[in-house]
Amino acid sequence: MSQLLEHTKELEVIRRNFREYYSHNLKSPSSLHMREFGFGFEKKIDFRHKAFSSDLELKNFIEREVPMFMSYSAAYYRYPAAQPMQKKEYLGADLIFDLDPDVNHANHNxxxxxYCLETIKADTLRLIEEFLLKDFGFSESDLKINFSGQKGYHIHLEDKKLRELNQEARKQMLNYITATDLDLESILVKQQLGYGRFVLKGPGKDSAGWAKKLYNNATDFIRNAKVEDLRYFGLRKKDSEDVFERKEFIMKKMESGNWDLLKGLDKLWENLLKNSISLKSVNVDRNVTFDLARLIRLPDSLHGDTGYIAKTLKLSELRTFEPTKDAIAFKGKSMRIRNTEAVEFDFGGSHYNLKAHEETDVPESLGMLLLLKKHAKIV
Ligand SMILES: [Zn+2]
Structure with missing residues (x-):
C-alpha cells in the first residue's frame, strides 16, 4: 500500500514523524468495530472497506502502514468491511456537519x-450557537467539534436517537440551516381588513427560529440605520427621512409583531429579509450530512496535506483556535529546508517571506507543512 508513494528523503522524514505521532496519539472512534475505514497515501482515500475489531488491531495497522489520511464512516454497520455497500448492513449514522471555506477570494494564501480560517470559524460558531444549540435544542455535550486538519471544521453528533434519522429528516435540517425554501410570505403576512386595506404582521420579540433571526436583524438594522442606509435599501428620500425620525416608535411596534409602520415600504423589508437570510444562514456541505455512506476524517488524526492535527475542540477552544499554534503535531527541533518557489505567509505568530531555492531553518511543524504541500525539499 505504502509503495504508492515514490521513496524520497522527504517521504522518509514525513513517515517517521507521522509514525511517532501515532505511537502516542491514536484515538479510536466510538463503536470502532461497527465503522468502516478508508485510508489515503496519495489521495484522501486510496482504499476503503477496511474494518478493525480492536484498538490494538487499528494501532498495529497504522504503525505498519503510516497512512497520510485516515477516515472513518459516520455510519454504523454490522459488517463494515463487507462489499458491496448493501452487504454491510447499515445500522444508522452519526449526524455530521462539514464546513469548508470558499477559497475563491482575492488574496487567498x-x-x-x-481570511479563510476566520470566516469559516464564524460560520461554524453560528451553526453551533444559532442552530444546533438554540433552534434544535442540543446541548454542548452532544456535540463533538473537530478542526478538519486543513481549513474547515466538522461537527459530529453521536446521540443514539439521531442515528436513526433518515435522509429526508437530515435534508430538512439542512434546508432549515441553509434557509432553503424559507417562505418569507408566511413570516411577513398582509392581513386583510376588507375594502382593500390590510395590516402588515411580522415576527416580534417573542418569535422563535428563523422568524426571530429575521426580527433581530431587521430591528438591529433600523436601530443603526442612517438616512443613507435606508435609501440604499430601496426607500425614497422622503420615506427614508420619515423612518429615520420615527425609528424608536417603529421598533416599539415591531416588538409585538406590528410591522404596519413600514407598510408601503415593500422594497425595504423585502431587501432586509433577503439580507438577513444571507447573513444568518450557514453554508454547510450538504453531501456530507446527506450521504450516509460518507467517510469523514478521523478525529485527532493527521491531515496529509498539512500535518495539522484534526483536533477535537471544546466550544470555548474553538473561539480562539488558531491551527498554526493549536493543531501542531511536530514540536521537535527546527528543520532546514530549501523552498521550491517564493511564498509569503504568517505561521505561528511569525511572518515568513521565503525566496525560491533559498535554504532556511524553520520550526519542524512549518517544515512539515511545506514538505507535505510539496513546496520544499529537505537540505
Ligand atoms: Zn483564503
Missing amino acids: KIYCS
Whole structure:
C-alpha cells in the first residue's frame, strides 16, 4: 500500500514523524468495530472497506502502514468491511456537519489564509450557537467539534436517537440551516381588513427560529440605520427621512409583531429579509450530512496535506483556535529546508517571506507543512 508513494528523503522524514505521532496519539472512534475505514497515501482515500475489531488491531495497522489520511464512516454497520455497500448492513449514522471555506477570494494564501480560517470559524460558531444549540435544542455535550486538519471544521453528533434519522429528516435540517425554501410570505403576512386595506404582521420579540433571526436583524438594522442606509435599501428620500425620525416608535411596534409602520415600504423589508437570510444562514456541505455512506476524517488524526492535527475542540477552544499554534503535531527541533518557489505567509505568530531555492531553518511543524504541500525539499 505504502509503495504508492515514490521513496524520497522527504517521504522518509514525513513517515517517521507521522509514525511517532501515532505511537502516542491514536484515538479510536466510538463503536470502532461497527465503522468502516478508508485510508489515503496519495489521495484522501486510496482504499476503503477496511474494518478493525480492536484498538490494538487499528494501532498495529497504522504503525505498519503510516497512512497520510485516515477516515472513518459516520455510519454504523454490522459488517463494515463487507462489499458491496448493501452487504454491510447499515445500522444508522452519526449526524455530521462539514464546513469548508470558499477559497475563491482575492488574496487567498495557499500556505496560510487567515481570511479563510476566520470566516469559516464564524460560520461554524453560528451553526453551533444559532442552530444546533438554540433552534434544535442540543446541548454542548452532544456535540463533538473537530478542526478538519486543513481549513474547515466538522461537527459530529453521536446521540443514539439521531442515528436513526433518515435522509429526508437530515435534508430538512439542512434546508432549515441553509434557509432553503424559507417562505418569507408566511413570516411577513398582509392581513386583510376588507375594502382593500390590510395590516402588515411580522415576527416580534417573542418569535422563535428563523422568524426571530429575521426580527433581530431587521430591528438591529433600523436601530443603526442612517438616512443613507435606508435609501440604499430601496426607500425614497422622503420615506427614508420619515423612518429615520420615527425609528424608536417603529421598533416599539415591531416588538409585538406590528410591522404596519413600514407598510408601503415593500422594497425595504423585502431587501432586509433577503439580507438577513444571507447573513444568518450557514453554508454547510450538504453531501456530507446527506450521504450516509460518507467517510469523514478521523478525529485527532493527521491531515496529509498539512500535518495539522484534526483536533477535537471544546466550544470555548474553538473561539480562539488558531491551527498554526493549536493543531501542531511536530514540536521537535527546527528543520532546514530549501523552498521550491517564493511564498509569503504568517505561521505561528511569525511572518515568513521565503525566496525560491533559498535554504532556511524553520520550526519542524512549518517544515512539515511545506514538505507535505510539496513546496520544499529537505537540505
Ligand atoms: Zn483564503
